[in-house]
Amino acid sequence: MRRRFVTLDVFTKTRFAGNPLAVVLESDGLEKADMQAIAREFNLAETVFVMTPADQRNRAMLRIFTPAAELPFAGHPTVGTAVLLGCMSGYNLGAHELVLEETVGPVRCTVEAIGREHGRASFVLPRLPERTGESVTVQEAAAALSLKDDEIGFGVPSRWSAGVPVHFVPVRDLDAIGRASPAASFESVFGREGRAVVYLYCGATTEPGHHFHARMFAPGLGIREDPATGAAAAAFAGVVMETAHPVDGEHRFVIEQGYEMGRPSQIELGMTIEGGALTRATIGGGAIIVSDGHIEA
Structure with missing residues (x-):
């Protein structure tokens, strides 16, 4: 099946700086082994798979993989995916909130798309250290x-x-x-x-x-x-x-x-x-x- 992916540089305003991230959209139906293989193929620190959320009030469910293992939670995938979803929603919305479902639990984000291809996001820690x-x-x-x-x-x-x-x-x-x-x-x-x-x-x-x-x-x-x-x-x-x-x-x-x-x-x-x-x-x-x-x- 043909699936769209986007790569972003995260924790930066400049391309080719920050931390690269791959986001695979429309990932419903992929098995864990498939996602791990795709993450190895991208060979970035993390690859995110965007799925339909369990709670329809939330924006998306995320699965996060390094080239070697799945993670319950990660920061640069959360920020990068939130910015991407914000850009896809339209950059005329201003700052707004969305919730992403991760293995660690729901993650509440604030995102602002500054243009069609870049923006800012922050999230509240789902679990205090x-x-x-x-x-x-x-x-x-x-x-x-x-x-x-x-x-x-x-x-x-x-x-x-x-x-x-x-x-x-x-x-x-x-x-x-x-x-x-x-x-x-x-x-x-x-x-x-x-x-x-x-x-x-x-x-x-x-x-x-x-x-x-x-x-x-x-x-x-x-x-x-x-x-x-x-x-x-x-x-x-x-x-x-x-x-x-x-x-x-x-x-x-x-x-x-x-x-x-x-x-x-x-x-x-x-x-x-x-x-x-x-x-x-x-x-x-x-x-x-x-x-x-x-x-x-």
Whole structure:
């Protein structure tokens, strides 16, 4: 069967930057094995399959695949698909809301199509971040990332999830984070309790006005390095709460990622703090259509 697909670059306003995404439309009838094979064929960090929603009040059901596995939730597929559906609905609607059904649950999005081919979207985290599993030691993290112990800086590694469990490793500076690379022990150290997904971050940034610089490695998922990782940024809200202790009110952080890959990305993390607790968080950014075609599947 001939099915339409669209590719977008997400968490950017510029083509050939950000994180590439493939979206296969009209995917009803595809089996899981078919979707996994198509995701391997596209060989992007994630491929989204758009289906008829279970609840007709919602805009669509999404299935999200890396080249190696299905994910219950992911940020750049959510933002990119929301922008695409917004553009398909018409760019004269202004900012409006839609709900996408993902394995993690319903995801409420706000989308604005700025033109026929680009726009912005944000979504409310369907699940607030929580600590999960055991952290690795500084020494284990350094060795598994080809760094020295003293290059793991301003904090200790931790593991959080807002739908996808992620190891968070603070790194001393931009020089160290730029040299980081998965070593032979990467999977054995970070993969003890599931897939090894590792998010490195530091407080120094490449561009002014940004708040964190990040890199993400998940070779076991078929992602050697990811240009922008919304699910990790979602869970990162828990790290920010624990380390920065933001005061009550609304906060916005810009996370830059993908710079080492030549695909600069900017992820916007919004946090609402009430009574010293995180009560709401959002992930947002831009996306732009790159290609449009058909696949036989």
